[in-house]
Amino acid sequence: MPLTAQLVVPLQQHIGAPTAPVVEAADEVRRGQLVGHSDVFVSADVHASASGRVLEIRSALHPVGADVLSVVIATDAEADAQVRFEERPVRLEEMEPVAIRQAVQEAGIVGLGGAAFPTHVKISPPRDTPIDTVLINGCECEPGLTADHRLMLERPADILLGLRAVLRAVGAERAFIGIEANKPDALAEMRRAVAAGARPQTGAAVAVVALRTKYPQGGEKLLIKAILNREVPAFGLPMAVGVVVHNVATCVAIAEKLRLGKPLYERVVTVTGTPVARPGNYLVRIGTSFRDLLEFSGCDFSRVGKVISGGPMMGVAQYSLEVPVVKGTAGIVVQAPAEVDVAAEQPCIRCGRCVDSCPVFLEPYALGKLAKAGRWAEVDRYHIMNCMECGCCAYVCPARIPLVQYIKLAKIKRPREK
Amino acid sequence: MTAATEEVLPELTFASSPHTRTRLDTGTVMRLVCVSLAPAALASVYIFGLRSLFVIVASVVTCVVTELLCNLVFRKDITVADGSAAVTGILFAFTLPPTTPLFMVVIGGFLAIFVVKQLFGGLGYNIFNPALAARAILLSSWPVALTTWVKPVKSFLAVDAVTSASPLGIIKEAARAGGAAVDVVTSASALGVVKEAAGAGGAADWTRNYLGLFLGTIPGSLGETCKVALLLGAVLLLVLKIIDWRLPFTYIGTVAILSIPLGRDPLAAVLSGGLILGAFFMATDPVTSPTTRAGKLVFGLGCGVLTALIRSFGGFPEGVCYSILFMNCLALLIDKYVRPRVFGARTVWSW
Numbered sequence: 001m002p003l004t005a006q007l008v009v010p011l012q013q014h015i016g017a018p019t020a021p022v023v024e025a026a027d028e029v030r031r032g033q034l035v036g037h038s039d040v041f042v043s044a045d046v047h048a049s050a051s052g053r054v055l056e057i058r059s060a061l062h063p064v065g066a067d068v069l070s071v072v073i074a075t076d077a078e079a080d081a082q083v084r085f086e087e088r089p090v091r092l093e094e095m096e097p098v099a100i101r102q103a104v105q106e107a108g109i110v111g112l113g114g115a116a117f118p119t120h121v122k123i124s125p126p127r128d129t130p131i132d133t134v135l136i137n138g139c140e141c142e143p144g145l146t147a148d149h150r151l152m153l154e155r156p157a158d159i160l161l162g163l164r165a166v167l168r169a170v171g172a173e174r175a176f177i178g179i180e181a182n183k184p185d186a187l188a189e190m191r192r193a194v195a196a197g198a199r200p201q202t203g204a205a206v207a208v209v210a211l212r213t214k215y216p217q218g219g220e221k222l223l224i225k226a227i228l229n230r231e232v233p234a235f236g237l238p239m240a241v242g243v244v245v246h247n248v249a250t251c252v253a254i255a256e257k258l259r260l261g262k263p264l265y266e267r268v269v270t271v272t273g274t275p276v277a278r279p280g281n282y283l284v285r286i287g288t289s290f291r292d293l294l295e296f297s298g299c300d301f302s303r304v305g306k307v308i309s310g311g312p313m314m315g316v317a318q319y320s321l322e323v324p325v326v327k328g329t330a331g332i333v334v335q336a337p338a339e340v341d342v343a344a345e346q347p348c349i350r351c352g353r354c355v356d357s358c359p360v361f362l363e364p365y366a367l368g369k370l371a372k373a374g375r376w377a378e379v380d381r382y383h384i385m386n387c388m389e390c391g392c393c394a395y396v397c398p399a400r401i402p403l404v405q406y407i408k409l410a411k412i413k414r415p416r417e418k
Numbered sequence: 419m420t421a422a423t424e425e426v427l428p429e430l431t432f433a434s435s436p437h438t439r440t441r442l443d444t445g446t447v448m449r450l451v452c453v454s455l456a457p458a459a460l461a462s463v464y465i466f467g468l469r470s471l472f473v474i475v476a477s478v479v480t481c482v483v484t485e486l487l488c489n490l491v492f493r494k495d496i497t498v499a500d501g502s503a504a505v506t507g508i509l510f511a512f513t514l515p516p517t518t519p520l521f522m523v524v525i526g527g528f529l530a531i532f533v534v535k536q537l538f539g540g541l542g543y544n545i546f547n548p549a550l551a552a553r554a555i556l557l558s559s560w561p562v563a564l565t566t567w568v569k570p571v572k573s574f575l576a577v578d579a580v581t582s583a584s585p586l587g588i589i590k591e592a593a594r595a596g597g598a599a600v601d602v603v604t605s606a607s608a609l610g611v612v613k614e615a616a617g618a619g620g621a622a623d624w625t626r627n628y629l630g631l632f633l634g635t636i637p638g639s640l641g642e643t644c645k646v647a648l649l650l651g652a653v654l655l656l657v658l659k660i661i662d663w664r665l666p667f668t669y670i671g672t673v674a675i676l677s678i679p680l681g682r683d684p685l686a687a688v689l690s691g692g693l694i695l696g697a698f699f700m701a702t703d704p705v706t707s708p709t710t711r712a713g714k715l716v717f718g719l720g721c722g723v724l725t726a727l728i729r730s731f732g733g734f735p736e737g738v739c740y741s742i743l744f745m746n747c748l749a750l751l752i753d754k755y756v757r758p759r760v761f762g763a764r765t766v767w768s769w
Contacts, residue, residue: 312438
């Protein structure tokens with residue numbers, strides 16, 4: 001999508017410490033220039049998504065619902081067009097793992113599947129934690145989103161380059177690219193690219209595997225279980241079983257940094273929903289407002305009932321359209337008023353559908369009942385912190401109980417162990 | 419933040435994820451259960467005549483009206499539309515002999531909804547299956563009326579009835595008599611004769627008549643006899659995943675297997691009495707059965723063992739009703755101890 005007049009770039013778009021601004025109001029910035037930095041390891045730098053002038057640095061609404069200190073940039077299309085990132089040869093086999101990590105950190109790359117965990121942290125395993133396998137997540141994280149699917153069709157070489165960089169950074173010998181079976185074209189394309197070895201090799205074995213199409217197949221721990229049949233311990237990280245998982249879009253971002261020196265300031269966003277006249281995947285600058293993006297995709301604002309940042313299962317409903325696209329914005333789903341679920345909650349009939357549907361084998365109905373009764377001290381007995389809020393339980397609940405909402409509330413209210 | 423510049427759109431719905439849900443809500447589930455019971459209801463009217471229809475209508479009307487009155491008196495939301503009262507009404511009628519006086523049906527329907535369901539908190543909170551609990555109360559109150567069986571008339575319009583013994587009653591009598599000749603209600607044939615004369619004209623032995631047992635042209639409670647109609651409904655519920663196969667299959671399988679050491683014909687044990695009705699439509703009542711898959715296996719096993727024991731050693735010929743009611747008491751306990759192994763956890767037990 002074309003450059004808009006104003007961008008609001010939040011200084012925290014990731015899990016971890018917020019960055020501090022390194023520019024000031026009235027400063028001229030260049031596309032790709034660092035605007036936010038933190039010395040904390042678990043953090044991700046923020047870059048200007050366009051050339052222009054910093055209007056102000058203020059607190060602004062973020063799609064997760066909180067206010068976040070943000071850099072507001074009045075864009076300058078002319079200056080922006082001058083910025084070019086030149087292609088340069090990539091010799092992965094000559095790069096030290098630490099150099100790869102450093103490059104990724106400099107580019108401010110985070111997990112682009114939606115969680116936005118800083119990528120350089122994920123590719124820096126502690127010395128005592130050997131990583132033998134890298135998984136690439138080509139399972140769309142949510143139904144309705146197609147951004148990863150398009151990347152696999154259009155950027156297979158970059159995905160493989162990013163993957164090889166990760167392999168080298170973590171010292172793993174093999175990798176699997178997991179793709180759901182309902183994307184045969186992506187499977188074929190990725191297999192072809194792997195066979196062609198279009199990018200510098202690192203000697204590692206890469207295989208493309210077809211996975212059952214189901215939600216939430218793209219959940220990190222479930223992907224590991226599906227491909228490797230390894231079960232990440234409850235509360236553990238994938239590293240604990242010798243695995244790191246990266247999304248295809250993250251791989252592309254790594255490749256762009258290595259090939260072009262380009263930091264992460266734009267991403268592919270799926271825009272979809274019945275009020276959207278031209279649904280599709282858009283390459284969007286970070287900081288572009290939802291309103292501008294929806295306008296560009298032909299959204300009929302008179303028919304908008306709900307705007308969701310992310311997908312229909314885990315996305316966050318927005319109460320304002322003046323929120324920016326951030327690094328973790330994988331999609332925007334717009335629902336017409338008639339499609340908005342407003343069914344009233346009914347009593348639980350103990351049917352157990354939520355139990356059957358839970359991918360991590362919890363008993364969501366019990367958590368819902370405890371939360372409703374305010375029995376916060378007991379929710380840990382039902383393993384509440386294992387819940388990844390995928391939404392399956394609330395989706396299948398015939399009594400329309402907002403189980404995820406209860407669980408989210410209980411996670412906040414539960415007494416913390418000292 | 420400068421709130422003035424952030425326009426809040428009042429028309430945007432703000433809610434927690436997920437933002438999409440299945441269409442299968444409680445009302446739909448209950449309506450589908452009603453649909454699944456329709457073949458058996460039709461069959462009962464054909465097998466036992468119009469009396470069946472009267473009993474079913476009286477039961478459903480009583481249950482729905484009682485639910486409505488309870489909602490009004492307790493000042494709660496009107497829950498008639500969720501269809502659960504109607505399901506209870508149909509199931510309760512199914513457990514009754516076709517000749518049950520209608521005033522008893524009305525009293526039973528009222529007890530099912532008012533005492534067994536609403537006094538415990540309404541839908542989702544009752545401990546016992548309302549239909550079965552009401553039947554158990556009626557059985558203790560009017561034991562004769564509730565155990566008077568009639569011969570099938572095989573006409574939609576018939577209103578007359580000839581009493582007879584039910585297949586399980588015959589087996590029970592045979593067991594009591596230790597093989598000696600006894601009368602079974604209306605038939606003068608001795609059991610020794612009955613056993614040999616299966617299929618021969620006049621003999622009232624339904625126990626070896628598999629086809630009769632399967633088609634339901636036998637004496638019994640009005641909704642329990644026609645197995646083919648019940649199975650048709652059960653297949654619908656299984657295919658739509660409204661009920662889980664684990665519970666009914668464990669239940670029926672346990673009864674069949676236990677019938678061998680207990681000296682009974684497994685096929686007859688499965689096809690007689692209320693086992694098919696109870697296993698697919700009563701024990702699977704979500705509210706009064708465990709929520710987990712493993713729990714459902716335990717529940718089905720318990721029901722099966724109890725049914726087989728009551729049939730062989732209890733005072734009544736049939737044990738489905740009491741078995742399920744007994745296991746209803748244990749449903750929450752099963753939920754507490756039979757729990758899924760959490761992903762990535764080492765043990766099932768959490769405390």
